[in-house]
Amino acid sequence: MVEFLGLQRDLYAYLHDQTLRMLNKGLTGPEIAEEITLPPVLENTWSTRGYYGSVSHNVKAIYQRYLGWFDGNPAHLWEHTPIERATRYVDAIGGLDTVVEKARSAYDAGDYRWAAELANHAVFAQPDHAGAREVLADTYEQLGYGSENGTWRDFYLSAATELRDGQFGTPTETTAPDVIGQLTPAMLFDAIAIQVNGPKAWDEKLTIDVALTDVDERYRLRLANGVLTYSARPQHGHADATLTTTKRALPALAGLNADALAAAGVELTGDRAVLARLAAVLDPGDKNFAIVTP
Numbered sequence: 001m002v003e004f005l006g007l008q009r010d011l012y013a014y015l016h017d018q019t020l021r022m023l024n025k026g027l028t029g030p031e032i033a034e035e036i037t038l039p040p041v042l043e044n045t046w047s048t049r050g051y052y053g054s055v056s057h058n059v060k061a062i063y064q065r066y067l068g069w070f071d072g073n074p075a076h077l078w079e080h081t082p083i084e085r086a087t088r089y090v091d092a093i094g095g096l097d098t099v100v101e102k103a104r105s106a107y108d109a110g111d112y113r114w115a116a117e118l119a120n121h122a123v124f125a126q127p128d129h130a131g132a133r134e135v136l137a138d139t140y141e142q143l144g145y146g147s148e149n150g151t152w153r154d155f156y157l158s159a160a161t162e163l164r165d166g167q168f169g170t171p172t173e174t175t176a177p178d179v180i181g182q183l184t185p186a187m188l189f190d191a192i193a194i195q196v197n198g199p200k201a202w203d204e205k206l207t208i209d210v211a212l213t214d215v216d217e218r219y220r221l222r223l224a225n226g227v228l229t230y231s232a233r234p235q236h237g238h239a240d241a242t243l244t245t246t247k248r249a250l251p252a253l254a255g256l257n258a259d260a261l262a263a264a265g266v267e268l269t270g271d272r273a274v275l276a277r278l279a280a281v282l283d284p285g286d287k288n289f290a291i292v293t294p
Contacts, residue, residue, distance in 0.1 A: 086124035
């Protein structure tokens with residue numbers, strides 16, 4: 001066990017220290033990921049193999065921790081969006097059919113990394129192009145089969161599935177009652193806050209007090225300037241509405257529905273329309289969004 005823990009310690013320390021050594025020489029995250037090599041002892045130990053993570057992935061994360069996303073090259077400061085870049089690349093290379101042909105040639109030559117880059121531009125330039133989708137799906141499939149890293153393999157094969165069969169969503173349900181029921185008040189308020197559609201809420205202004213009688217806590221929620229904030233400190237003046245409940249029943253607030261709150265035993269006083277006004281500016285996430293297509 002001591003030897004095992006020592007090897008894990010050395011693995012993480014090596015990745016960290018060598019990444020910083022090379023970034024101090026001017027290498028970027030992708031460049032370091034290509035350059036770095038583990039010592040033979042770490043490379044050949046089963047517990048340090050990249051079955052779940054990978055050296056390449058982790059090195060880029062270490063780089064980003066210290067220097068952020070920007071690699072120092074001004075050309076990367078204000079790039080076009082992926083769709084706009086793809087359209088321009090396809091045009092510069094000679095048109096969509098030419099790009100797809102070059103991607104297929106790279107695939108046939110086993111240069112899957114280059115095939116993926118070319119075909120990705122083709123798909124983003126014209127998502128319904130059957131040839132572009134086919135070669136990109138084939139490429140991702142081969143990259144997945146060749147990946148020791150389980151997470152990379154899942155990404156590649158999921159991408160191939162999306163290209164061939166369409167989006168398949170996620171089996172994880174983050175709004176399930178048993179998940180919401182474990183949230184602290186602060187976590188619940190944060191979960192609501194990140195759903196606020198900022199531009200839609202620019203001109204909306206409201207306040208809601210939440211009083212938790214069983215733990216003697218009180219929060220003031222405030223929507224203004226397109227952002228929902230909250231505080232547990234004493235507030236001046238009266239809120240537009242007040243919700244009085246227990247910490248156990250607080251998850252009922254997630255739906256922002258007056259009837260559901262009443263059914264959960266939450267007392268609502270003040271302006272009942274406030275809940276509907278807040279609900280009207282929420283923009284829940286889409287668990288079926290595309291990954292490898294626009």
